[in-house]
Amino acid sequence: MNKKKLLVTGASGMLGQALCACLESRGHDVVPMPKEALDVTNYDQVAKVLSESEPDLVLHCAAYTKVDQAESEPDLAFLINGYGTENLAVVCSKLEIPLLYFSSDYVFDGNNDKPYTTWDPTRPLSVYGRSKLAGEKAVMRHLRDFYIVRTSWLYGPFGRNFVDTIHAKAQELPELKIVSDQVGTPTCTLSLSEMVADLISTGRYGVYHATDDGVTNWYDFAREICKGLDVTIKPIPTKEYPLPATRPSYSVLDKTTLISTIGREPQSWQESLHNYLELKKVKATAAKR
Numbered sequence: 203m204n205k206k207k208l209l210v211t212g213a214s215g216m217l218g219q220a221l222c223a224c225l226e227s228r229g230h231d232v233v234p235m236p237k238e239a240l241d242v243t244n245y246d247q248v249a250k251v252l253s254e255s256e257p258d259l260v261l262h263c264a265a266y267t268k269v270d271q272a273e274s275e276p277d278l279a280f281l282i283n284g285y286g287t288e289n290l291a292v293v294c295s296k297l298e299i300p301l302l303y304f305s306s307d308y309v310f311d312g313n314n315d316k317p318y319t320t321w322d323p324t325r326p327l328s329v330y331g332r333s334k335l336a337g338e339k340a341v342m343r344h345l346r347d348f349y350i351v352r353t354s355w356l357y358g359p360f361g362r363n364f365v366d367t368i369h370a371k372a373q374e375l376p377e378l379k380i381v382s383d384q385v386g387t388p389t390c391t392l393s394l395s396e397m398v399a400d401l402i403s404t405g406r407y408g409v410y411h412a413t414d415d416g417v418t419n420w421y422d423f424a425r426e427i428c429k430g431l432d433v434t435i436k437p438i439p440t441k442e443y444p445l446p447a448t449r450p451s452y453s454v455l456d457k458t459t460l461i462s463t464i465g466r467e468p469q470s471w472q473e474s475l476h477n478y479l480e481l482k483k484v485k486a487t488a489a490k491r
């Protein structure tokens with residue numbers, strides 16, 4: 203194994219925490235940078251931290267991720283996701299450090315009838331999606347050695363997410379109404395981290411789509427989360443649950459490039475979910491002791 207010094211931005215976030223743990227378990231020298239230690243909107247701080255720590259690669263998990271709130275504070279979303287990423291890209295370029303940027307399925311408009319490839323045109327429908335695309339463009343503008351990893355519908359042990367919310371609500375309420383006309387792929391941060399660890403060991407830069415395997419909608423995802431629980435789940439159309447940000451109705455990502463690069467298929471979203479729910483159960487039992 204080629205041990206690397208890896209600096210992770212947004213290291214206290216949901217993905218940041220899972221990724222740091224995974225990379226450490228693979229024997230890398232991980233430098234976790236939470237927002238308090240590295241604010242990506244502060245160019246001088248970015249320059250100081252990167253030149254002092256001299257990592258072999260920066261993995262950029264820091265982001266503005268409040269999809270609906272972004273509609274009412276676009277300047278902040280673009281400051282963090284656009285200019286913040288640009289700061290990192292400029293400094294990485296000067297110091298000749300490669301950068302891995304996490305992006306989103308929300309850079310697409312959802313009008314496809316088959317999974318989006320890495321070369322399909324982007325057309326975000328929301329401020330959040332546009333700001334993530336601005337980050338992608340900043341990375342491509344300044345760097346030759348970069349990975350852009352688009353992922354979707356994340357959940358995992360270290361942050362507020364759909365699985366935990368639905369699981370908790372299912373124990374409180376007799377019935378849940380969940381939208382059934384948005385199609386995509388749920389992805390656990392634990393399995394995404396393993397894919398990313400495999401990817402960076404190849405040194406093959408480029409744009410990748412990395413999600414768990416398979417296709418579902420939020421209603422069927424919720425049914426799988428609540429299997430065995432005493433709750434009724436009803437499908438509703440998006441128009442009955444209006445939110446400030448428009449989501450793509452279809453955002454399945456084609457992972458062919460990733461699969462041929464890392465040499466393996468991602469695990470199914472059902473398997474990742476099952477593993478995560480088991481982990482939750484073990485943690486809950488341990489907390490009661």
Ligand SMILES: NC(=O)c1ccc[n+]([C@@H]2O[C@H](COP(=O)([O-])OP(=O)(O)OC[C@H]3O[C@@H](n4cnc5c(N)ncnc54)[C@H](OP(=O)(O)O)[C@@H]3O)[C@@H](O)[C@H]2O)c1
Nearest residue numbers: 212214215216217237241242264265267304306353355356
């Ligand atoms: N969650 C999803 O469903 C999803 C789907 C597709 C792609 N992604 C992408 O995956 C990546 C990780 O997302 P996540 O779910 O782990 O998000 P998250 O839990 O919100 O983590 C983002 C982290 O970035 C930090 N941050 C915010 N502003 C910052 C700044 N100016 N400088 C440094 N750090 C800052 C946040 O700190 P505070 O919380 O203290 O502000 C938080 O710790 C992001 O690029 C996101 O766009 C996420």
